[in-house]
Amino acid sequence: xxxxxxKNRKKNNxxxxxxxxxxxxxxxxxxxxxxxWLIALIAVSLLAPLLPLDPTTTNVTEMLQGFSSQHWFGTxxxxxxxxxxxxxxxRVSLLVGILAxxxxxxxxxxxxxxxxxxxxxxxxxxxxxxxxxHSIPWLILVTVVSLFMKRGIHSIILVIGLFTWxxxxxxxxxxxxxxxxxxxxxxxxxxxxxxxxxxxxxxIPSAFPTIIIVATTSIADAIMTESxxxxxxxxxxxxxxxxxxxxxxxxTYLQRSVHMAxxxxxxxxxxxxxxxxLGNLLRIYVEPRISxxxxx
Numbered sequence: 001x002x003x004x005x006x007k008n009r010k011k012n013n014x015x016x017x018x019x020x021x022x023x024x025x026x027x028x029x030x031x032x033x034x035x036x037w038l039i040a041l042i043a044v045s046l047l048a049p050l051l052p053l054d055p056t057t058t059n060v061t062e063m064l065q066g067f068s069s070q071h072w073f074g075t076x077x078x079x080x081x082x083x084x085x086x087x088x089x090x091r092v093s094l095l096v097g098i099l100a101x102x103x104x105x106x107x108x109x110x111x112x113x114x115x116x117x118x119x120x121x122x123x124x125x126x127x128x129x130x131x132x133x134h135s136i137p138w139l140i141l142v143t144v145v146s147l148f149m150k151r152g153i154h155s156i157i158l159v160i161g162l163f164t165w166x167x168x169x170x171x172x173x174x175x176x177x178x179x180x181x182x183x184x185x186x187x188x189x190x191x192x193x194x195x196x197x198x199x200x201x202x203x204i205p206s207a208f209p210t211i212i213i214v215a216t217t218s219i220a221d222a223i224m225t226e227s228x229x230x231x232x233x234x235x236x237x238x239x240x241x242x243x244x245x246x247x248x249x250x251x252t253y254l255q256r257s258v259h260m261a262x263x264x265x266x267x268x269x270x271x272x273x274x275x276x277x278l279g280n281l282l283r284i285y286v287e288p289r290i291s292x293x294x295x296x
Contacts, residue, residue: 031281055084058079064253074257076249088241096153100222101215103160103161108171109172111130112168112173145162176207185198212282213283220271220276227242227243230247232248
């Protein structure tokens, strides 16, 4: 009987969370657009190899052409189809965003939970490290490190992941400081449960609402960082392409082919905006009190 009551309660909670998300979507049409945009973007990126798109074939007789039935997005300075370049650039930007987010979130969650759970000297050392790294402007830090590494997608993911985790660590630490005072955590400590089990099976699941919001925001931040580095000439190298590298190469041809800069710029803005909207919806689902409070 007790098990059935627990199952019904969980089912009702899931339904309440889903209702909150649906209500948020009903009141915010831009959230619907964000979801549709991300689904379409991910689908096109995954299916790109199956589409009749060739981002590398050059044709010097068709350089810097405008929109046409043959080239929907025109061509670039080498006569390559710009639609194909944009699609394959989106694949790289999304890949960098997701993998860099996983690296950054993993480091931030690890440092934040250990600092918040252990406290004392461990907390002081880890937080002073976070303060030092956080005091350095991230773009300068990432740019300097990028100069000493071989340019390419792997280096970009590594650099972004290693030097953008400080905000995640601070938020996770704050959540951990609150969670560790709860009775079930104190009981686990009293029973001698190893620290790694408490962190992995109790603290991180309890901090999941914060983690999921930070993760979606980190994807948007990683895409912006990669775009900035590629725009400065420190990111993706030919023949690979990304939206940032397309922006960088378009500078020379702004007067003749402004679409070469406008298109990837718009795509970056829409994608970053959509991931931020997705983070808000996930926060409403995992923490329904937020939506209820807003309605009141």
